[in-house]
Amino acid sequence: MNILKWLDYLYPPRCPVCEKISAGGICPECRKKIQFIQKDYCMKCGKPLDHAQDEYCRDCRRRRHVFVRNRALLSYRGPVKLSLYQMKYGNRREYAVTYGREMAKMLGPWIYHTGITRIVPIxxxxxxxxxxxxxQAEWIARAMGKELKLPVDTRLLYRIRRTKPQKKLDDRQRKQNLKNAFEVRKKIDSRERILLVDDIYTTGSTVDAAAWCLQNALGCQVYAAVIAIGG
Incomplete structure:
Protein backbone atom coordinates (compact mmCIF):
# COMPACT_ATOMS: atom_id res chain seq x y z
CA MET A 1 0.00 0.00 0.00
CA ASN A 2 1.30 3.49 -0.93
CA ILE A 3 2.52 5.31 2.18
CA LEU A 4 0.11 8.22 1.65
CA LYS A 5 -2.85 5.84 1.20
CA TRP A 6 -1.70 3.92 4.26
CA LEU A 7 -1.67 7.15 6.25
CA ASP A 8 -5.21 8.01 5.12
CA TYR A 9 -6.35 4.53 6.21
CA LEU A 10 -4.64 4.66 9.58
CA TYR A 11 -5.55 8.27 10.34
CA PRO A 12 -8.87 9.43 8.83
CA PRO A 13 -8.22 12.74 7.06
CA ARG A 14 -8.77 15.70 9.37
CA CYS A 15 -8.78 19.39 8.79
CA PRO A 16 -5.28 20.55 9.82
CA VAL A 17 -6.71 23.78 11.21
CA CYS A 18 -9.58 22.59 13.48
CA GLU A 19 -8.82 18.80 13.52
CA LYS A 20 -12.35 17.80 12.57
CA ILE A 21 -12.63 14.82 10.22
CA SER A 22 -12.69 16.25 6.71
CA ALA A 23 -12.21 14.11 3.63
CA GLY A 24 -11.60 17.24 1.56
CA GLY A 25 -8.60 18.48 3.55
CA ILE A 26 -9.14 21.94 5.00
CA CYS A 27 -12.81 22.07 5.98
CA PRO A 28 -15.21 24.70 4.54
CA GLU A 29 -15.49 26.54 7.88
CA CYS A 30 -11.73 26.92 8.25
CA ARG A 31 -11.32 28.01 4.65
CA LYS A 32 -13.23 31.12 5.64
CA LYS A 33 -10.90 31.80 8.59
CA ILE A 34 -7.55 31.57 6.83
CA GLN A 35 -6.04 33.70 4.07
CA PHE A 36 -5.21 31.94 0.82
CA ILE A 37 -2.76 33.98 -1.25
CA GLN A 38 -4.31 34.02 -4.70
CA LYS A 39 -3.85 37.65 -5.77
CA ASP A 40 -2.03 40.86 -4.80
CA TYR A 41 1.20 39.14 -3.83
CA CYS A 42 4.87 40.03 -4.34
CA MET A 43 6.11 38.85 -7.71
CA LYS A 44 9.39 37.72 -6.15
CA CYS A 45 8.69 36.16 -2.74
CA GLY A 46 4.91 35.71 -2.87
CA LYS A 47 4.19 37.79 0.25
CA PRO A 48 0.79 39.57 0.42
CA LEU A 49 1.15 43.20 -0.67
CA ASP A 50 0.04 46.23 1.32
CA HIS A 51 -0.98 47.94 -1.91
CA ALA A 52 -2.44 46.00 -4.82
CA GLN A 53 -0.73 48.22 -7.40
CA ASP A 54 2.75 47.31 -6.12
CA GLU A 55 4.80 44.66 -7.94
CA TYR A 56 7.20 43.82 -5.10
CA CYS A 57 6.95 43.88 -1.32
CA ARG A 58 9.10 46.24 0.75
CA ASP A 59 11.58 43.47 1.62
CA CYS A 60 12.15 42.46 -1.99
CA ARG A 61 12.60 46.08 -3.07
CA ARG A 62 15.55 46.44 -0.71
CA ARG A 63 17.27 43.05 -1.05
CA ARG A 64 18.17 40.57 -3.77
CA HIS A 65 17.18 36.92 -3.58
CA VAL A 66 18.96 33.99 -5.18
CA PHE A 67 15.82 32.02 -6.05
CA VAL A 68 13.90 33.02 -9.17
CA ARG A 69 10.52 33.20 -7.48
CA ASN A 70 8.65 31.88 -4.45
CA ARG A 71 4.95 31.20 -4.05
CA ALA A 72 2.98 30.54 -0.88
CA LEU A 73 -0.36 28.88 -0.22
CA LEU A 74 -1.34 30.80 2.92
CA SER A 75 -0.57 33.86 4.99
CA TYR A 76 1.22 32.89 8.20
CA ARG A 77 -1.25 34.28 10.71
CA GLY A 78 -4.09 33.27 13.02
CA PRO A 79 -4.92 29.54 13.23
CA VAL A 80 -2.35 28.71 10.54
CA LYS A 81 0.48 29.35 13.03
CA LEU A 82 -0.79 26.77 15.53
CA SER A 83 -1.55 24.26 12.78
CA LEU A 84 1.99 24.44 11.38
CA TYR A 85 3.50 24.28 14.86
CA GLN A 86 1.60 21.04 15.53
CA MET A 87 2.61 19.69 12.13
CA LYS A 88 6.27 20.49 12.68
CA TYR A 89 6.79 19.58 16.33
CA GLY A 90 3.81 17.32 17.03
CA ASN A 91 4.64 14.74 14.35
CA ARG A 92 1.40 15.46 12.49
CA ARG A 93 2.54 14.04 9.18
CA GLU A 94 -1.01 13.91 7.88
CA TYR A 95 -1.11 17.71 8.06
CA ALA A 96 1.96 17.90 5.81
CA VAL A 97 0.22 15.63 3.31
CA THR A 98 -2.96 17.74 3.35
CA TYR A 99 -1.06 20.98 2.86
CA GLY A 100 1.02 19.42 0.10
CA ARG A 101 -2.14 18.42 -1.75
CA GLU A 102 -3.57 21.92 -1.27
CA MET A 103 -0.35 23.45 -2.63
CA ALA A 104 -0.46 21.18 -5.67
CA LYS A 105 -4.06 22.17 -6.36
CA MET A 106 -3.60 25.93 -6.04
CA LEU A 107 -0.01 26.36 -7.22
CA GLY A 108 -0.04 23.57 -9.82
CA PRO A 109 -0.76 25.83 -12.83
CA TRP A 110 2.15 28.11 -11.87
CA ILE A 111 4.47 25.14 -11.27
CA TYR A 112 3.68 23.68 -14.70
CA HIS A 113 4.04 27.11 -16.33
CA THR A 114 7.54 27.59 -14.92
CA GLY A 115 8.61 24.24 -16.34
CA ILE A 116 9.62 22.62 -13.04
CA THR A 117 11.28 19.25 -13.62
CA ARG A 118 12.18 18.20 -10.08
CA ILE A 119 10.86 18.90 -6.55
CA VAL A 120 13.45 19.11 -3.78
CA PRO A 121 12.46 19.46 -0.10
CA ILE A 122 14.59 21.68 2.13
CA GLN A 136 7.96 17.96 7.24
CA ALA A 137 9.25 19.49 4.00
CA GLU A 138 9.84 16.02 2.59
CA TRP A 139 6.27 14.92 3.29
CA ILE A 140 4.89 18.14 1.79
CA ALA A 141 7.04 17.62 -1.30
CA ARG A 142 6.03 13.97 -1.73
CA ALA A 143 2.33 14.87 -1.54
CA MET A 144 2.86 17.60 -4.14
CA GLY A 145 4.87 15.31 -6.40
CA LYS A 146 2.21 12.61 -6.29
CA GLU A 147 -0.54 15.05 -7.23
CA LEU A 148 1.48 16.83 -9.93
CA LYS A 149 3.23 13.69 -11.23
CA LEU A 150 6.64 15.28 -10.78
CA PRO A 151 9.72 13.52 -9.35
CA VAL A 152 10.70 14.29 -5.76
CA ASP A 153 14.44 14.16 -5.13
CA THR A 154 15.56 13.74 -1.51
CA ARG A 155 19.15 12.81 -2.41
CA LEU A 156 20.22 15.90 -4.29
CA LEU A 157 20.57 18.43 -1.47
CA TYR A 158 21.85 17.74 2.07
CA ARG A 159 22.19 19.87 5.17
CA ILE A 160 25.76 19.21 6.32
CA ARG A 161 25.92 21.60 9.25
CA ARG A 162 23.56 21.74 12.20
CA THR A 163 22.31 25.32 12.41
CA LYS A 164 20.53 27.27 15.13
CA PRO A 165 16.75 27.65 14.86
CA GLN A 166 16.15 30.54 12.47
CA LYS A 167 13.24 31.97 14.46
CA LYS A 168 15.63 33.10 17.21
CA LEU A 169 17.83 35.16 14.86
CA ASP A 170 17.66 38.49 13.04
CA ASP A 171 18.14 38.77 9.29
CA ARG A 172 21.93 39.18 9.38
CA GLN A 173 22.32 36.30 11.84
CA ARG A 174 20.06 34.09 9.70
CA LYS A 175 22.32 34.52 6.67
CA GLN A 176 25.45 33.78 8.70
CA ASN A 177 23.79 30.83 10.38
CA LEU A 178 23.08 29.19 7.02
CA LYS A 179 26.44 29.89 5.40
CA ASN A 180 27.81 26.64 3.94
CA ALA A 181 24.98 24.69 5.58
CA PHE A 182 23.96 22.81 2.40
CA GLU A 183 25.76 20.52 -0.03
CA VAL A 184 24.86 19.02 -3.42
CA ARG A 185 25.84 15.36 -3.72
CA LYS A 186 25.06 14.45 -7.30
CA LYS A 187 24.96 15.99 -10.74
CA ILE A 188 21.88 16.74 -12.83
CA ASP A 189 21.39 18.56 -16.13
CA SER A 190 21.84 22.32 -15.74
CA ARG A 191 18.72 22.85 -17.87
CA GLU A 192 16.50 21.39 -15.16
CA ARG A 193 14.32 23.69 -13.10
CA ILE A 194 14.12 22.87 -9.41
CA LEU A 195 11.29 23.63 -7.02
CA LEU A 196 12.45 23.89 -3.41
CA VAL A 197 9.68 23.10 -0.91
CA ASP A 198 9.44 24.13 2.75
CA ASP A 199 6.77 24.86 5.33
CA ILE A 200 7.29 28.52 6.26
CA TYR A 201 8.95 31.51 4.56
CA THR A 202 9.97 34.36 6.85
CA THR A 203 12.88 36.33 5.38
CA GLY A 204 13.87 33.89 2.64
CA SER A 205 17.31 33.19 4.12
CA THR A 206 16.86 29.40 4.13
CA VAL A 207 15.55 29.25 0.57
CA ASP A 208 18.29 31.62 -0.61
CA ALA A 209 21.03 29.52 0.99
CA ALA A 210 19.68 26.30 -0.53
CA ALA A 211 19.12 27.96 -3.92
CA TRP A 212 22.66 29.39 -3.94
CA CYS A 213 24.11 25.94 -3.24
CA LEU A 214 22.10 24.36 -6.07
CA GLN A 215 22.85 27.13 -8.55
CA ASN A 216 26.53 27.25 -7.67
CA ALA A 217 26.97 23.48 -8.03
CA LEU A 218 24.61 22.76 -10.91
CA GLY A 219 23.75 25.99 -12.71
CA CYS A 220 20.01 25.22 -12.49
CA GLN A 221 17.27 27.77 -12.07
CA VAL A 222 15.68 27.40 -8.64
CA TYR A 223 12.12 28.30 -7.66
CA ALA A 224 10.41 27.75 -4.31
CA ALA A 225 7.01 27.04 -2.75
CA VAL A 226 5.90 27.05 0.88
CA ILE A 227 2.76 26.45 2.87
CA ALA A 228 2.77 29.85 4.56
CA ILE A 229 4.57 33.17 4.39
CA GLY A 230 4.85 35.98 6.92
CA GLY A 231 3.48 39.42 6.19
Missing part, protein backbone atom coordinates in the same frame (compact mmCIF):
# COMPACT_ATOMS: atom_id res chain seq x y z
CA UNK A 123 16.61 19.08 4.08
CA UNK A 124 16.98 18.84 7.85
CA UNK A 125 20.27 18.00 9.50
CA UNK A 126 20.31 14.28 10.38
CA UNK A 127 20.42 14.95 14.13
CA UNK A 128 17.41 17.28 13.99
CA UNK A 129 15.48 14.84 11.84
CA UNK A 130 16.08 12.06 14.38
CA UNK A 131 14.89 14.31 17.20
CA UNK A 132 11.79 15.56 15.36
CA UNK A 133 10.96 12.17 13.85
CA UNK A 134 10.56 13.30 10.26
CA UNK A 135 11.23 16.13 7.84
Missing amino acids: PLHASRKRKRGYN
Whole structure:
Protein backbone atom coordinates (compact mmCIF):
# COMPACT_ATOMS: atom_id res chain seq x y z
CA MET A 1 0.00 0.00 0.00
CA ASN A 2 1.30 3.49 -0.93
CA ILE A 3 2.52 5.31 2.18
CA LEU A 4 0.11 8.22 1.65
CA LYS A 5 -2.85 5.84 1.20
CA TRP A 6 -1.70 3.92 4.26
CA LEU A 7 -1.67 7.15 6.25
CA ASP A 8 -5.21 8.01 5.12
CA TYR A 9 -6.35 4.53 6.21
CA LEU A 10 -4.64 4.66 9.58
CA TYR A 11 -5.55 8.27 10.34
CA PRO A 12 -8.87 9.43 8.83
CA PRO A 13 -8.22 12.74 7.06
CA ARG A 14 -8.77 15.70 9.37
CA CYS A 15 -8.78 19.39 8.79
CA PRO A 16 -5.28 20.55 9.82
CA VAL A 17 -6.71 23.78 11.21
CA CYS A 18 -9.58 22.59 13.48
CA GLU A 19 -8.82 18.80 13.52
CA LYS A 20 -12.35 17.80 12.57
CA ILE A 21 -12.63 14.82 10.22
CA SER A 22 -12.69 16.25 6.71
CA ALA A 23 -12.21 14.11 3.63
CA GLY A 24 -11.60 17.24 1.56
CA GLY A 25 -8.60 18.48 3.55
CA ILE A 26 -9.14 21.94 5.00
CA CYS A 27 -12.81 22.07 5.98
CA PRO A 28 -15.21 24.70 4.54
CA GLU A 29 -15.49 26.54 7.88
CA CYS A 30 -11.73 26.92 8.25
CA ARG A 31 -11.32 28.01 4.65
CA LYS A 32 -13.23 31.12 5.64
CA LYS A 33 -10.90 31.80 8.59
CA ILE A 34 -7.55 31.57 6.83
CA GLN A 35 -6.04 33.70 4.07
CA PHE A 36 -5.21 31.94 0.82
CA ILE A 37 -2.76 33.98 -1.25
CA GLN A 38 -4.31 34.02 -4.70
CA LYS A 39 -3.85 37.65 -5.77
CA ASP A 40 -2.03 40.86 -4.80
CA TYR A 41 1.20 39.14 -3.83
CA CYS A 42 4.87 40.03 -4.34
CA MET A 43 6.11 38.85 -7.71
CA LYS A 44 9.39 37.72 -6.15
CA CYS A 45 8.69 36.16 -2.74
CA GLY A 46 4.91 35.71 -2.87
CA LYS A 47 4.19 37.79 0.25
CA PRO A 48 0.79 39.57 0.42
CA LEU A 49 1.15 43.20 -0.67
CA ASP A 50 0.04 46.23 1.32
CA HIS A 51 -0.98 47.94 -1.91
CA ALA A 52 -2.44 46.00 -4.82
CA GLN A 53 -0.73 48.22 -7.40
CA ASP A 54 2.75 47.31 -6.12
CA GLU A 55 4.80 44.66 -7.94
CA TYR A 56 7.20 43.82 -5.10
CA CYS A 57 6.95 43.88 -1.32
CA ARG A 58 9.10 46.24 0.75
CA ASP A 59 11.58 43.47 1.62
CA CYS A 60 12.15 42.46 -1.99
CA ARG A 61 12.60 46.08 -3.07
CA ARG A 62 15.55 46.44 -0.71
CA ARG A 63 17.27 43.05 -1.05
CA ARG A 64 18.17 40.57 -3.77
CA HIS A 65 17.18 36.92 -3.58
CA VAL A 66 18.96 33.99 -5.18
CA PHE A 67 15.82 32.02 -6.05
CA VAL A 68 13.90 33.02 -9.17
CA ARG A 69 10.52 33.20 -7.48
CA ASN A 70 8.65 31.88 -4.45
CA ARG A 71 4.95 31.20 -4.05
CA ALA A 72 2.98 30.54 -0.88
CA LEU A 73 -0.36 28.88 -0.22
CA LEU A 74 -1.34 30.80 2.92
CA SER A 75 -0.57 33.86 4.99
CA TYR A 76 1.22 32.89 8.20
CA ARG A 77 -1.25 34.28 10.71
CA GLY A 78 -4.09 33.27 13.02
CA PRO A 79 -4.92 29.54 13.23
CA VAL A 80 -2.35 28.71 10.54
CA LYS A 81 0.48 29.35 13.03
CA LEU A 82 -0.79 26.77 15.53
CA SER A 83 -1.55 24.26 12.78
CA LEU A 84 1.99 24.44 11.38
CA TYR A 85 3.50 24.28 14.86
CA GLN A 86 1.60 21.04 15.53
CA MET A 87 2.61 19.69 12.13
CA LYS A 88 6.27 20.49 12.68
CA TYR A 89 6.79 19.58 16.33
CA GLY A 90 3.81 17.32 17.03
CA ASN A 91 4.64 14.74 14.35
CA ARG A 92 1.40 15.46 12.49
CA ARG A 93 2.54 14.04 9.18
CA GLU A 94 -1.01 13.91 7.88
CA TYR A 95 -1.11 17.71 8.06
CA ALA A 96 1.96 17.90 5.81
CA VAL A 97 0.22 15.63 3.31
CA THR A 98 -2.96 17.74 3.35
CA TYR A 99 -1.06 20.98 2.86
CA GLY A 100 1.02 19.42 0.10
CA ARG A 101 -2.14 18.42 -1.75
CA GLU A 102 -3.57 21.92 -1.27
CA MET A 103 -0.35 23.45 -2.63
CA ALA A 104 -0.46 21.18 -5.67
CA LYS A 105 -4.06 22.17 -6.36
CA MET A 106 -3.60 25.93 -6.04
CA LEU A 107 -0.01 26.36 -7.22
CA GLY A 108 -0.04 23.57 -9.82
CA PRO A 109 -0.76 25.83 -12.83
CA TRP A 110 2.15 28.11 -11.87
CA ILE A 111 4.47 25.14 -11.27
CA TYR A 112 3.68 23.68 -14.70
CA HIS A 113 4.04 27.11 -16.33
CA THR A 114 7.54 27.59 -14.92
CA GLY A 115 8.61 24.24 -16.34
CA ILE A 116 9.62 22.62 -13.04
CA THR A 117 11.28 19.25 -13.62
CA ARG A 118 12.18 18.20 -10.08
CA ILE A 119 10.86 18.90 -6.55
CA VAL A 120 13.45 19.11 -3.78
CA PRO A 121 12.46 19.46 -0.10
CA ILE A 122 14.59 21.68 2.13
CA PRO A 123 16.61 19.08 4.08
CA LEU A 124 16.98 18.84 7.85
CA HIS A 125 20.27 18.00 9.50
CA ALA A 126 20.31 14.28 10.38
CA SER A 127 20.42 14.95 14.13
CA ARG A 128 17.41 17.28 13.99
CA LYS A 129 15.48 14.84 11.84
CA ARG A 130 16.08 12.06 14.38
CA LYS A 131 14.89 14.31 17.20
CA ARG A 132 11.79 15.56 15.36
CA GLY A 133 10.96 12.17 13.85
CA TYR A 134 10.56 13.30 10.26
CA ASN A 135 11.23 16.13 7.84
CA GLN A 136 7.96 17.96 7.24
CA ALA A 137 9.25 19.49 4.00
CA GLU A 138 9.84 16.02 2.59
CA TRP A 139 6.27 14.92 3.29
CA ILE A 140 4.89 18.14 1.79
CA ALA A 141 7.04 17.62 -1.30
CA ARG A 142 6.03 13.97 -1.73
CA ALA A 143 2.33 14.87 -1.54
CA MET A 144 2.86 17.60 -4.14
CA GLY A 145 4.87 15.31 -6.40
CA LYS A 146 2.21 12.61 -6.29
CA GLU A 147 -0.54 15.05 -7.23
CA LEU A 148 1.48 16.83 -9.93
CA LYS A 149 3.23 13.69 -11.23
CA LEU A 150 6.64 15.28 -10.78
CA PRO A 151 9.72 13.52 -9.35
CA VAL A 152 10.70 14.29 -5.76
CA ASP A 153 14.44 14.16 -5.13
CA THR A 154 15.56 13.74 -1.51
CA ARG A 155 19.15 12.81 -2.41
CA LEU A 156 20.22 15.90 -4.29
CA LEU A 157 20.57 18.43 -1.47
CA TYR A 158 21.85 17.74 2.07
CA ARG A 159 22.19 19.87 5.17
CA ILE A 160 25.76 19.21 6.32
CA ARG A 161 25.92 21.60 9.25
CA ARG A 162 23.56 21.74 12.20
CA THR A 163 22.31 25.32 12.41
CA LYS A 164 20.53 27.27 15.13
CA PRO A 165 16.75 27.65 14.86
CA GLN A 166 16.15 30.54 12.47
CA LYS A 167 13.24 31.97 14.46
CA LYS A 168 15.63 33.10 17.21
CA LEU A 169 17.83 35.16 14.86
CA ASP A 170 17.66 38.49 13.04
CA ASP A 171 18.14 38.77 9.29
CA ARG A 172 21.93 39.18 9.38
CA GLN A 173 22.32 36.30 11.84
CA ARG A 174 20.06 34.09 9.70
CA LYS A 175 22.32 34.52 6.67
CA GLN A 176 25.45 33.78 8.70
CA ASN A 177 23.79 30.83 10.38
CA LEU A 178 23.08 29.19 7.02
CA LYS A 179 26.44 29.89 5.40
CA ASN A 180 27.81 26.64 3.94
CA ALA A 181 24.98 24.69 5.58
CA PHE A 182 23.96 22.81 2.40
CA GLU A 183 25.76 20.52 -0.03
CA VAL A 184 24.86 19.02 -3.42
CA ARG A 185 25.84 15.36 -3.72
CA LYS A 186 25.06 14.45 -7.30
CA LYS A 187 24.96 15.99 -10.74
CA ILE A 188 21.88 16.74 -12.83
CA ASP A 189 21.39 18.56 -16.13
CA SER A 190 21.84 22.32 -15.74
CA ARG A 191 18.72 22.85 -17.87
CA GLU A 192 16.50 21.39 -15.16
CA ARG A 193 14.32 23.69 -13.10
CA ILE A 194 14.12 22.87 -9.41
CA LEU A 195 11.29 23.63 -7.02
CA LEU A 196 12.45 23.89 -3.41
CA VAL A 197 9.68 23.10 -0.91
CA ASP A 198 9.44 24.13 2.75
CA ASP A 199 6.77 24.86 5.33
CA ILE A 200 7.29 28.52 6.26
CA TYR A 201 8.95 31.51 4.56
CA THR A 202 9.97 34.36 6.85
CA THR A 203 12.88 36.33 5.38
CA GLY A 204 13.87 33.89 2.64
CA SER A 205 17.31 33.19 4.12
CA THR A 206 16.86 29.40 4.13
CA VAL A 207 15.55 29.25 0.57
CA ASP A 208 18.29 31.62 -0.61
CA ALA A 209 21.03 29.52 0.99
CA ALA A 210 19.68 26.30 -0.53
CA ALA A 211 19.12 27.96 -3.92
CA TRP A 212 22.66 29.39 -3.94
CA CYS A 213 24.11 25.94 -3.24
CA LEU A 214 22.10 24.36 -6.07
CA GLN A 215 22.85 27.13 -8.55
CA ASN A 216 26.53 27.25 -7.67
CA ALA A 217 26.97 23.48 -8.03
CA LEU A 218 24.61 22.76 -10.91
CA GLY A 219 23.75 25.99 -12.71
CA CYS A 220 20.01 25.22 -12.49
CA GLN A 221 17.27 27.77 -12.07
CA VAL A 222 15.68 27.40 -8.64
CA TYR A 223 12.12 28.30 -7.66
CA ALA A 224 10.41 27.75 -4.31
CA ALA A 225 7.01 27.04 -2.75
CA VAL A 226 5.90 27.05 0.88
CA ILE A 227 2.76 26.45 2.87
CA ALA A 228 2.77 29.85 4.56
CA ILE A 229 4.57 33.17 4.39
CA GLY A 230 4.85 35.98 6.92
CA GLY A 231 3.48 39.42 6.19
